Amino acid sequence: MHRPAAHGTPRTTPRAAQQAASDIDLWQRIGFELRMAPDPRQPLRKPLAYFHHSARFVSEASERARPYLYYVYQEVTRRELPYEVLLIPIIESAYNPRATSPAGAAGIWQFIPATARHYGLHVSRWYDGRRDVVASTAAALDYLEALRDRFMGDWQLVFAAYNCGERTVERAIERNQRLGRRTDFWSLDLPRTTRDYVPKLMALVEIIANPAAHGVTLAEIPATPHFETVEVGAALDLNRVLDWTGMSATEFDRLNAAFRKRYTVANAPSTVLVPHGHATAVETALATLPAHARRPLREHVVSAGETLSHIAARHAVSVAALKTANGLHSSALAIGQTLQVPLPGAELPADPGGAVGTTASAGRELVVRSGDNLWELARANGTSVATLARVNGISPRSTLRPGQRLRLPGSDALASRGAAPHYEVRHGDSLWTISRRFRISIADLKRWNGLADDLALRPGQRLVVARPDDAGHQHDI
Numbered sequence: 001m002h003r004p005a006a007h008g009t010p011r012t013t014p015r016a017a018q019q020a021a022s023d024i025d026l027w028q029r030i031g032f033e034l035r036m037a038p039d040p041r042q043p044l045r046k047p048l049a050y051f052h053h054s055a056r057f058v059s060e061a062s063e064r065a066r067p068y069l070y071y072v073y074q075e076v077t078r079r080e081l082p083y084e085v086l087l088i089p090i091i092e093s094a095y096n097p098r099a100t101s102p103a104g105a106a107g108i109w110q111f112i113p114a115t116a117r118h119y120g121l122h123v124s125r126w127y128d129g130r131r132d133v134v135a136s137t138a139a140a141l142d143y144l145e146a147l148r149d150r151f152m153g154d155w156q157l158v159f160a161a162y163n164c165g166e167r168t169v170e171r172a173i174e175r176n177q178r179l180g181r182r183t184d185f186w187s188l189d190l191p192r193t194t195r196d197y198v199p200k201l202m203a204l205v206e207i208i209a210n211p212a213a214h215g216v217t218l219a220e221i222p223a224t225p226h227f228e229t230v231e232v233g234a235a236l237d238l239n240r241v242l243d244w245t246g247m248s249a250t251e252f253d254r255l256n257a258a259f260r261k262r263y264t265v266a267n268a269p270s271t272v273l274v275p276h277g278h279a280t281a282v283e284t285a286l287a288t289l290p291a292h293a294r295r296p297l298r299e300h301v302v303s304a305g306e307t308l309s310h311i312a313a314r315h316a317v318s319v320a321a322l323k324t325a326n327g328l329h330s331s332a333l334a335i336g337q338t339l340q341v342p343l344p345g346a347e348l349p350a351d352p353g354g355a356v357g358t359t360a361s362a363g364r365e366l367v368v369r370s371g372d373n374l375w376e377l378a379r380a381n382g383t384s385v386a387t388l389a390r391v392n393g394i395s396p397r398s399t400l401r402p403g404q405r406l407r408l409p410g411s412d413a414l415a416s417r418g419a420a421p422h423y424e425v426r427h428g429d430s431l432w433t434i435s436r437r438f439r440i441s442i443a444d445l446k447r448w449n450g451l452a453d454d455l456a457l458r459p460g461q462r463l464v465v466a467r468p469d470d471a472g473h474q475h476d477i
Contacts, residue, residue, distance in 0.1 A: 024223075025223070026221040027211075029073075030083050030208060034087075034209050035083075036156075037202070037205075048207065048215075049203075050196070055214060055216045058211075059219070061090045066219060066226070067255055068133045069086070070224060070225055071134070073223075079145065082155060084201060084205060088109065088140075097257035106128060108137075116139070120139065121139050124268055126259070126268050127260060129269065133257075150166055156185035157185055159197065159198050160185055160188075163197040164194040168190065172189055227275055227276055228276050230272055234266040234268075235266070235296045236263070236270070237262070240375060241282060243386065256272050259272075266296065297340060297341075300314075302337040303335065318432070321430075321432070321433065322339060365407055368400045368403060374396060392407055425457045429459075448465075449464055
């Protein structure tokens with residue numbers, strides 16, 4: 001069900017074998033393998049001039065590559081491509097899978113939508129394969145192999161075509177052929193960005209091969225796998241993976257930028273990346289996950305005459321929750337517009353008889369109600385299943401019974417030192433849903449956290465959810 005995300009062996013050049021034996025870090029190993037050199041007849045600027053004289057840019061990009069570099073290195077090695085390919089994501093995106101260009105290119109390889117479709121990358125409002133490091137790397141290397149074959153192994157032309165498109169390069173070659181001119185990269189009339197692209201790559205070769213000479217400090221990245229892949233299936237809230245692995249929201253999103261809503265859906269890829277060594281824990285949890293834990297996201301197509309109030313009432317959710325789920329800033333709708341409808345239980349109901357456990361006013365305890373489970377209670381209270389189970393001396397797989405009382409993590413310590421409990425914002429959260437979850441007013445939530453009316457919450461952001469003098473209990477609203 002899972003596999004290590006990297007495989008293959010480095011090419012056995014004498015220098016590669018020598019460096020592998022000495023256990024050097026990955027950027028050093030790559031630096032020893034770079035071979036591309038400029039035409040001595042073509043004067044180039046100083047290497048850092050191509051990067052606004054910023055050694056910091058290169059250093060930060062080398063660090064940002066940490067989660068992905070070993071995987072890409074192994075794939076380039078397996079396909080016997082030149083190691084200069086590993087430097088393309090520095091130029092394209094600084095190894096940031098969330099990077100998006102003004103032209104709509106996305107991911108570390110900066111695929112435009114048309115090329116992404118041609119190379120089989122799935123792109124929808126739920127999932128963007130251009131930001132999936134594994135899928136996009138396979139597509140990028142497929143594309144580079146096709147360009148290599150098309151341009152007879154001339155890698156300067158290959159990299160130029162990667163930047164501006166193969167037909168642009170071919171037309172420039174055909175034009176020079178008609179005029180009886182040379183057809184190497186340096187002789188072609190190409191767009192200015194492309195004329196700079198190949199020299200910029202050569203400058204980067206010089207910097208990575210000799211970082212100290214240019215005042216650049218490269219990140220020390222071990223030549224070991226950073227992640228594994230796990231197929232989790234459709235209709236899964238991926239916040240569960242955070243609980244199963246102990247990953248932070250930031251770490252999960254760094255590895256899984258392709259999932260736009262941190263949720264898997266049918267007819268879209270559902271392979272997630274987890275830190276190396278954690279795949280088994282996820283597989284074990286998936287094997288015992290009850291069927292009712294997988295709930296497909298609901299959608300509603302707006303018909304003529306419908307309003308948000310009508311749609312909210314039809315699906316038993318609030319207007320505010322509908323707006324939050326769809327990023328709406330007004331109540332205006334368009335006929336045919338598709339809305340995501342929040343899942344049942346995604347917001348804490350005002351009725352105390354609802355499905356999510358409520359917090360007792362006398363202390364940090366939960367009273368279990370019919371239908372509650374540890375995962376939903378942990379998420380609703382800003383903690384993990386493992387922590388909630390440990391505090392209560394029960395198994396993470398325990399079946400809860402209505403009326404059972406559960407202590408919340410840190411309740412004693414918080415009460416003793418008067419500290420205000422915090423909550424880490426997750427995808428889909430809003431001030432309204434958080435205020436309902438912790439039974440506080442939106443006004444208090446804003447005041448305690450210094451929030452403006454129009455502030456958009458960020459996943460991973462920590463919010464104070466009780467006054468210091470009220471730690472240990474929460475307000476009714």
